[in-house]
Amino acid sequence: MSPADIHQQLVRQFGDKITGANVTALDPWVEVAPAAIVEVSTYLRDDPALLFDALNDLCAVDYFEPDAKKAAKFAHQPHIEVVYHLYSYTLKHHLKVKVKSPRWLNDQAGELPEIPTVSKVWLIADWHEREAYDLMGITFTNHPNLRRILCPEDWEGHALRKDYDFPLEYHGIRGQ
Amino acid sequence: MAITLEDPRVIEFDVRTDEMLVNMGPQHPSTHGVLRLLLRTDGEVIYEVTPHIGYLHRCAEKIGENLSTPQWIPYTDRMDYLAGMNMNLGLALAVEKLVGMEVPEKAMVLRVIIAELNRIASHLVGMGAYGLDLGSFSPFLYAFREREIILDLFEEACGARLTYSYITIGGLTHDVPASITIPSGLAALTRRSPNLKLSWLEALEMFLSWLEPRILEYHTLLTENAIFIKRTAAIGVLSREKAISYGCTGPVLRGSGVDHDLRRDGEKIYTRMYEGYNFEVPVAPFKKAPPEAILGDNWCRFYVRMMEVVQSIKLIRQGIQKYAKAEGTYRVPYKMTTKLPVAEAYLETECPRGQMGFYIVGNGEDKPLRARAKSSCFCNLSVTSELCQGCLIADIPAIVGSLDIVMGEIDR
Numbered sequence: 001m002s003p004a005d006i007h008q009q010l011v012r013q014f015g016d017k018i019t020g021a022n023v024t025a026l027d028p029w030v031e032v033a034p035a036a037i038v039e040v041s042t043y044l045r046d047d048p049a050l051l052f053d054a055l056n057d058l059c060a061v062d063y064f065e066p067d068a069k070k071a072a073k074f075a076h077q078p079h080i081e082v083v084y085h086l087y088s089y090t091l092k093h094h095l096k097v098k099v100k101s102p103r104w105l106n107d108q109a110g111e112l113p114e115i116p117t118v119s120k121v122w123l124i125a126d127w128h129e130r131e132a133y134d135l136m137g138i139t140f141t142n143h144p145n146l147r148r149i150l151c152p153e154d155w156e157g158h159a160l161r162k163d164y165d166f167p168l169e170y171h172g173i174r175g176q
Numbered sequence: 177m178a179i180t181l182e183d184p185r186v187i188e189f190d191v192r193t194d195e196m197l198v199n200m201g202p203q204h205p206s207t208h209g210v211l212r213l214l215l216r217t218d219g220e221v222i223y224e225v226t227p228h229i230g231y232l233h234r235c236a237e238k239i240g241e242n243l244s245t246p247q248w249i250p251y252t253d254r255m256d257y258l259a260g261m262n263m264n265l266g267l268a269l270a271v272e273k274l275v276g277m278e279v280p281e282k283a284m285v286l287r288v289i290i291a292e293l294n295r296i297a298s299h300l301v302g303m304g305a306y307g308l309d310l311g312s313f314s315p316f317l318y319a320f321r322e323r324e325i326i327l328d329l330f331e332e333a334c335g336a337r338l339t340y341s342y343i344t345i346g347g348l349t350h351d352v353p354a355s356i357t358i359p360s361g362l363a364a365l366t367r368r369s370p371n372l373k374l375s376w377l378e379a380l381e382m383f384l385s386w387l388e389p390r391i392l393e394y395h396t397l398l399t400e401n402a403i404f405i406k407r408t409a410a411i412g413v414l415s416r417e418k419a420i421s422y423g424c425t426g427p428v429l430r431g432s433g434v435d436h437d438l439r440r441d442g443e444k445i446y447t448r449m450y451e452g453y454n455f456e457v458p459v460a461p462f463k464k465a466p467p468e469a470i471l472g473d474n475w476c477r478f479y480v481r482m483m484e485v486v487q488s489i490k491l492i493r494q495g496i497q498k499y500a501k502a503e504g505t506y507r508v509p510y511k512m513t514t515k516l517p518v519a520e521a522y523l524e525t526e527c528p529r530g531q532m533g534f535y536i537v538g539n540g541e542d543k544p545l546r547a548r549a550k551s552s553c554f555c556n557l558s559v560t561s562e563l564c565q566g567c568l569i570a571d572i573p574a575i576v577g578s579l580d581i582v583m584g585e586i587d588r
Binding site for chain 2: 025026053054056057059061062063074075083089092096122124126127135149150151152159
């Protein structure tokens with residue numbers, strides 16, 4: 001199925017829960033409202049015309065420019081995106097799904113944004129979401145085991161955020 | 177794994193002892209690096225396995241955001257350090273996809289030769305170390321003897337033995353040398369004069385004809401060995417559905433019977449490298465499997481790797497033929513400061529351990545906004561807790577070894 005057809009089918013099924021798309025990009029993508037991601041993913045996995053049985057990658061991107069001088073030229077509004085790369089082994093087609101979220105919950109710096117987990121839909125999402133939580137600071141709601149996976153449990157901050165402050169000290173080990 | 181009444185392990189359930197927590201690693205020799213497995217056991221039987229990773233975490237993705245993409249290539253070497261060439265290739269192709277770059281034919285042929293040669297080296301380590309996990313010492317020594325020659329050849333081609341940075345954006349850093357002195361290891365094994373001069377490709381061909389008959393010996397040593405079959409067959413069975421849902425790729429996926437190889441089924445920019453080559457994708461179940469083996473067990477995963485070595489030899493031979501006629505140069509220039517477009521590209525390539533993905537988000541600058549490396553071993557390892565439930569402690573090295581993980585790639 002072509003990306004444009006997939007987009008059409010999703011719009012027919014979910015209406016305004018599909019908040020955007022670019023079907024002519026290098027990797028065509030569809031944007032989904034955060035609250036609907038579980039519903040849409042389950043449909044993407046189970047619908048006989050789509051059958052996206054594999055989640056190749058789940059990662060988060062921080063669209064933010066901490067340098068005030070460069071921020072004026074920055075092409076995007078500050079936000080965080082979670083990107084799901086899907087593949088169907090049966091029908092051999094790809095799709096990229098994006099979910100946009102504000103950088104902080106209720107614009108309170110330090111409050112992590114929330115996105116529902118898809119770990120019930122694709123089992124591998126469990127570890128990928130733990131990594132996204134660890135490095136980007138996104139709370140995946142209803143996740144069975146949302147702990148840090150790569151950094152130690154007492155680590156502070158989320159390293160892949162653009163405004164991350166590098167620690168000067170960790171348990172007596174000096175940083176920069 | 178289902179436990180039947182005839183199974184001697186049932187006795188463990190009758191005599192319920194206290195549950196015990198056992199730490200395996202991070203310095204345990206059979207965990208292939210710094211992996212810590214926390215086992216909850218009842219006697220010898222495993223209830224639960226929790227892998228703890230991150231001991232090698234360097235946040236390579238953050239480093240990648242602060243460097244231009246060609247500068248990030250040396251860091252990809254350090255991800256899967258047993259297959260550095262394949263890591264370089266993955267990043268190079270992802271960036272080429274993003275900027276819309278075409279690589280000349282000669283560079284593509286060389287990339288196939290180099291990537292497949294590294295696949296052989298990587299599978300040799302996988303095979304040798306797996307034998308070592310299961311208590312068979314000799315295959316390890318043979319595997320490293322063979323790998324040594326491959327590393328010598330890589331050293332002649334690019335100067336490095338482990339962290340190559342040889343494949344780069346636009347092609348390769350050098351052409352393969354037209355004349356070298358035969359590597360001393362190869363001269364000793366093939367009984368040639370140590371002063372023999374030949375071209376790099378001739379030395380490679382000489383090595384391949386020496387390696388090919390040795391594979392039968394490995395089968396005698398491991399694959400057909402009764403003890404090896406007892407330790408691997410019908411243990412750690414991973415179903416096709418679970419393999420897909422857990423995102424397993426590479427030999428782990430093919431060992432569970434999914435016929436999928438990105439060299440054949442991948443994206444155009446990657447598969448066109450392999451166009452015109454004749455090769456097969458080994459997928460379980462196998463005709464030669466011992467009667468005890470089940471689809472998706474340790475034995476199948478191991479055997480897929482062994483068969484891939486044969487296919488890689490075949491691919492390299494065809495590459496050597498094509499090299500003589502290939503047009504173009506080994507590299508088109510790509511400047512260190514080339515600005516990336518405001519776009520994003522994700523590309524997966526078939527590395528020895530599975531599908532390694534690179535996701536580059538450009539932002540009109542030379543440094544990417546986001547440089548993501550999706551690790552195949554990370555997904556393959558996440559299946560451990562599923563596989564190890566109900567098995568014995570002694571089976572854990574056999575199961576983890578059959579996944580063939582490299583911690584450098586998992587932790588990045």
